[in-house]
Amino acid sequence: MKTGIICGICRGSMKLKQRAVAVMVGTAITTALVLMILTVDLKPVSMFYQSVRVQSVQGGPVVEDGQQVRAGDHPVHLRRQLGKSASRSGGTAANLTVARHTHELDPLADSAGRHEHKDTAYRKTNSRTNAEGPAHPRDPRTRRTRPKGFPDEGNFYNSDHKWLRTQPEQTKPNTGKYEKLMSLPSAVSVPSKTEKLIRLKKPKGKHEFKILESFQLGINRFEVYSNTSVIDDLLEYLMTHPIYEVDEKSGGTQVKLILTFEDGGHALFKPWRVPREYETLPNHFYFSDIERHNAEIAAFHLDRILDFRRAPPVAGRWFNLTADIYDLADSGLRKTFFRSPANNICFVGHCSYYCETETAVCGKPDMIEGSVAAYLPSFKAAPRKTWRHPWRRSYSKHRTAVWEQDPTYCERSVMTKHPYKTGRRLLDLMDMSVYDFLIGNMDRHHYETFEAFGNFTFPIHLDHGRAFGKHHQDELSILAPLFQCCLLRESTYKRLQLLATEEYLLSDVMRESLSRDMIFPVLLEAHLEALDRRLQTILAQVRRCISRKSEKAVLKPEPRMEDYKEPEPSAKTGETYEEEEY
Numbered sequence: 324m325k326t327g328i329i330c331g332i333c334r335g336s337m338k339l340k341q342r343a344v345a346v347m348v349g350t351a352i353t354t355a356l357v358l359m360i361l362t363v364d365l366k367p368v369s370m371f372y373q374s375v376r377v378q379s380v381q382g383g384p385v386v387e388d389g390q391q392v393r394a395g396d397h398p399v400h401l402r403r404q405l406g407k408s409a410s411r412s413g414g415t416a417a418n419l420t421v422a423r424h425t426h427e428l429d430p431l432a433d434s435a436g437r438h439e440h441k442d443t444a445y446r447k448t449n450s451r452t453n454a455e456g457p458a459h460p461r462d463p464r465t466r467r468t469r470p471k472g473f474p475d476e477g478n479f480y481n482s483d484h485k486w487l488r489t490q491p492e493q494t495k496p497n498t499g500k501y502e503k504l505m506s507l508p509s510a511v512s513v514p515s516k517t518e519k520l521i522r523l524k525k526p527k528g529k530h531e532f533k534i535l536e537s538f539q540l541g542i543n544r545f546e547v548y549s550n551t552s553v554i555d556d557l558l559e560y561l562m563t564h565p566i567y568e569v570d571e572k573s574g575g576t577q578v579k580l581i582l583t584f585e586d587g588g589h590a591l592f593k594p595w596r597v598p599r600e601y602e603t604l605p606n607h608f609y610f611s612d613i614e615r616h617n618a619e620i621a622a623f624h625l626d627r628i629l630d631f632r633r634a635p636p637v638a639g640r641w642f643n644l645t646a647d648i649y650d651l652a653d654s655g656l657r658k659t660f661f662r663s664p665a666n667n668i669c670f671v672g673h674c675s676y677y678c679e680t681e682t683a684v685c686g687k688p689d690m691i692e693g694s695v696a697a698y699l700p701s702f703k704a705a706p707r708k709t710w711r712h713p714w715r716r717s718y719s720k721h722r723t724a725v726w727e728q729d730p731t732y733c734e735r736s737v738m739t740k741h742p743y744k745t746g747r748r749l750l751d752l753m754d755m756s757v758y759d760f761l762i763g764n765m766d767r768h769h770y771e772t773f774e775a776f777g778n779f780t781f782p783i784h785l786d787h788g789r790a791f792g793k794h795h796q797d798e799l800s801i802l803a804p805l806f807q808c809c810l811l812r813e814s815t816y817k818r819l820q821l822l823a824t825e826e827y828l829l830s831d832v833m834r835e836s837l838s839r840d841m842i843f844p845v846l847l848e849a850h851l852e853a854l855d856r857r858l859q860t861i862l863a864q865v866r867r868c869i870s871r872k873s874e875k876a877v878l879k880p881e882p883r884m885e886d887y888k889e890p891e892p893s894a895k896t897g898e899t900y901e902e903e904e905y
């Protein structure tokens with residue numbers, strides 16, 4: 324009994340002690356938090372929120388002239404939507420005045436003059452070498468210092484030999500075929516009152532939409548941009564606009580970066596990995612092929628030539644890995660930079676394929692080409708739905724897909740299911756098959772659509788980094804959707820026939836379209852020749868289908884929206900092509 328009471332008192336005092344310790348720990352944590360808050364530089368953060376009078380369509384801040392925002396001040400949710408890592412060490416940019424650099428990239432100039440122009444254009448827009456003074460001067464007090472091993476600008480790394488670039492091949496003269504093709508009316512008829520993907524409230528007072536905003540505002544259920552819109556301005560913006568910050572993009576298998584421009588616009592950067600002459604290794608599967616920035620650019624041009632306009636615009640650009648990437652990157656990405664034994668600046672980034680030291684991205688010594696794709700509106704502003712492609716390959720070393728074994732796959736399986744039964748989607752997949760066969764893209768495992776437009780809308784043509792891998796080989800299996808279903812839009816067939824004529828010869832039109840790009844020649848002539856050859860194969864395939872069935876059964880008019888009916892909810896749940904992780 325006595326010991327019981329004593330133990331009770333003991334326990335009581337133990338509890339008191341525990342409480343006292345808990346209170347002390349609590350106080351210590353609170354004090355530490357208060358101290359941290361006091362020491363963190365909050366001013367720029369609050370300035371960011373005050374200064375963002377306009378929310379850009381991609382969700383990021385639209386920087387007005389003369390305003391200041393702190394790098395990395397996108398809210399966390401936005402960073403996630405952009406696929407950026409949620410944490411970063413933000414730097415401070417001293418002056419974010421939007422410096423728009425026009426350059427005299429004259430597409431009609433003769434080719435010798437054009438190359439000179441491009442060089443001048445690059446020199447002008449590069450942040451470190453602007454002839455008219457720095458494009459965005461940084462406060463030396465806030466500029467992050469380079470670690471040992473990285474030279475300061477103004478010495479060796481600014482010497483002229485870094486401007487050496489791939490020497491253009493002996494190119495054929497421009498014969499005006501591309502301009503002639505582009506002046507033809509488009510087969511895509513967009514109703515004048517069609518709803519747009521996003522709407523942006525124009526703030527009171529004078530406000531002009533920025534160039535990337537205008538592009539995003541133009542996206543509708545039929546196309547990413549119209550054939551009358553001035554997409555050349557957007558391409559020039561992608562090629563020249565000063566970069567403000569750089570982040571790694573998560574997702575996917577290979578390294579790619581999100582560029583934020585000084586006016587708040589975003590773009591997806593894929594770096595040069597292999598020379599133009601490189602061909603997919605014979606023992607490499609399509610899924611282990613290295614990505615090519617020039618394939619992204621060429622695929623965009625072909626999509627436009629085919630009159631689809633379902634791919635976001637992509638331009639080539641020269642980068643100084645030190646000034647345009649390293650200096651503007653977060654600490655995570657910076658840590659992966661190093662100087663190679665050959666004295667070149669390299670980085671690896673974080674990804675699952677080709678992110679090893681032996682497959683690093685290296686400049687020469689710090690100059691490198693890359694592709695820059697215009698960013699679509701954020702997932703928040705315009706959610707996208709991911710669909711498993713019915714003719715997806717197996718992505719296994721040991722298995723093949725069902726469609727590879729079953730010639731009746733289209734009729735037996737795909738045609739009976741939503742959303743391929745009605746509407747436009749199956750015809751869109753036929754277009755995609757033609758497109759992928761031309762560019763040699765075997766990597767179409769998924770595709771995306773804009774959720775806002777339901778199912779009567781186009782699949783976005785995204786991710787062509789593994790296209791143009793082999794110019795000497797045509798991969799017929801990419802045409803499986805076409806020869807298994809024996810269907811094609813009449814308008815697509817007409818366009819293909821046109822591109823097979825001498826007047827609008829596909830290889831010539833492509834060469835002339837690509838000649839406007841800063842990293843011209845984007846493709847070797849052998850790849851252009853392959854386009855003509857593959858086009859003949861497609862046309863022969865369609866003719867075979869027509870002779871087997873009938874013209875009416877194969878060539879289809881444009882499906883009308885009025886005729887499209889959403890399936891019953893029960894049918895929807897039976898979908899087999901929904902998003903699926905792999």
Ligand SMILES: Nc1ncnc2c1ncn2[C@@H]1O[C@H](COP(=O)(O)OP(=O)(O)OP(=O)(O)O)[C@@H](O)[C@H]1O
Nearest residue numbers: 574575576577591635696697698699785786787788
């Ligand atoms: N221009 C763009 N604007 C917005 N988002 C984009 C754009 N291009 C690509 N994305 C998004 O980024 C994702 C990854 O891009 P991409 O497919 O090009 O990378 P990847 O590394 O080649 O991927 P994978 O390894 O799966 O082939 C795409 O699925 C798409 O959702």
Ligand SMILES: [Mn+2]
Nearest residue numbers: 766786788789
């Ligand atoms: Mn890819």
